Amino acid sequence: MSGGDPPRYQGQGKGQGIEGGPERLYVVTAGRDRAAEPVPLDLVTLIVSRGKPARGMQPEHAAILRMCTRPLSLVEISAYTGLPASTVSVLLTDLVDGGQVETRAPVPAAELPDPKLLEAVMDGLRKL
Amino acid sequence: MDFANSEAAAGPQAGDALPASARSAVKVVVVGGFGVGKTTLVGAVSEIRPLTTEETMTQAGAGVDSLVGAEHKTETTVAMDFGRISIDERLVLYLFGTPGQERFWFLWKGLFEGALGAVVLIDTRRLEISFSVVNRLEERGVPFVIAVNNFPDSPCHPMSDIRAALDLPDHVPMVTCDARDRSSSRDVLMALMRYLHSLTTAPRSDSD
Numbered sequence: 001m002s003g004g005d006p007p008r009y010q011g012q013g014k015g016q017g018i019e020g021g022p023e024r025l026y027v028v029t030a031g032r033d034r035a036a037e038p039v040p041l042d043l044v045t046l047i048v049s050r051g052k053p054a055r056g057m058q059p060e061h062a063a064i065l066r067m068c069t070r071p072l073s074l075v076e077i078s079a080y081t082g083l084p085a086s087t088v089s090v091l092l093t094d095l096v097d098g099g100q101v102e103t104r105a106p107v108p109a110a111e112l113p114d115p116k117l118l119e120a121v122m123d124g125l126r127k128l
Numbered sequence: 129m130d131f132a133n134s135e136a137a138a139g140p141q142a143g144d145a146l147p148a149s150a151r152s153a154v155k156v157v158v159v160g161g162f163g164v165g166k167t168t169l170v171g172a173v174s175e176i177r178p179l180t181t182e183e184t185m186t187q188a189g190a191g192v193d194s195l196v197g198a199e200h201k202t203e204t205t206v207a208m209d210f211g212r213i214s215i216d217e218r219l220v221l222y223l224f225g226t227p228g229q230e231r232f233w234f235l236w237k238g239l240f241e242g243a244l245g246a247v248v249l250i251d252t253r254r255l256e257i258s259f260s261v262v263n264r265l266e267e268r269g270v271p272f273v274i275a276v277n278n279f280p281d282s283p284c285h286p287m288s289d290i291r292a293a294l295d296l297p298d299h300v301p302m303v304t305c306d307a308r309d310r311s312s313s314r315d316v317l318m319a320l321m322r323y324l325h326s327l328t329t330a331p332r333s334d335s336d
Contacts, residue, residue: 075236108242
């Protein structure tokens with residue numbers, strides 16, 4: 001009954017997405033393994049570009065700017081680029097620092113969620 | 129090979145883009161063993177086809193360590209599938225289908241932090257996998273409901289037997305579902321939301 005493997009959006013085959021294993025990831029983040037600043041980027045932080053990519057920009061940065069003309073979560077960027085979420089987080093921190101993207105933080109974590117928020121989610125689910 | 133011209137890096141198709149008005153997102157984690165139907169459930173309710181995010185794990189099991197000096201470690205790629213539901217013009221719900229083994233949970237920083245709660249998807253043919261999941265979530269204080277995925281050849285256990293087998297507190301809701309079915313999977317999420325809502329409005333019993 002399993003739905004099988006989900007489609008892999010990082011490409012139909014070789015030559016798409018970002019390849020090359022850990023060394024490649026090391027290169028695209030210039031050796032940083034995590035964001036330098038504790039910018040609170042969550043898997044579901046929504047990212048929106050503030051402008052078009054500049055000439056000479058690192059391709060990964062440019063790709064993120066192009067795909068975030070509408071809001072897109074960090075984890076969706078990870079799926080579409082084929083880069084790990086941890087790597088995307090580093091790349092996004094560069095763009096946040098440079099003022100090139102706007103972030104829309106998740107609903108703040110709390111001991112217990114706001115009942116109003118839960119009611120909104122239930123209303124939304126009922127429409128499914 | 130060329131990332132800049134790669135179709136894969138183009139992002140979502142027009143129909144999969146969120147409205148510009150989307151302001152904020154919330155998470156629900158669907159936890160379960162391999163083959164229990166996590167991605168099926170996520171796909172049944174998601175407005176986009178489930179996507180996959182991957183992280184690299186070193187064989188040492190240290191999680192997301194620095195890759196520097198990792199030349200002699202074996203790298204394993206771990207995948208996690210997720211889907212999305214636009215709740216309204218401003219709010220988005222993300223659903224993550226996560227392996228039951230706790231060591232995978234740390235690969236995605238913040239997976240459980242800030243999550244509204246979790247669904248533990250259970251296959252009664254392999255109940256034993258679920259013990260540790262239930263324990264780990266309780267330790268972390270993540271509220272959860274149990275959803276029993278009804279496979280055609282599943283033995284038919286009364287819910288009370290499953291509750292006893294998992295040593296589950298009385299207040300944790302249990303539902304049965306067909307993870308292939310949209311409304312059935314939606315009802316699982318509704319059960320979680322109702323439970324969370326009850327936790328916010330009723331005083332929590334701290335007896336257990």
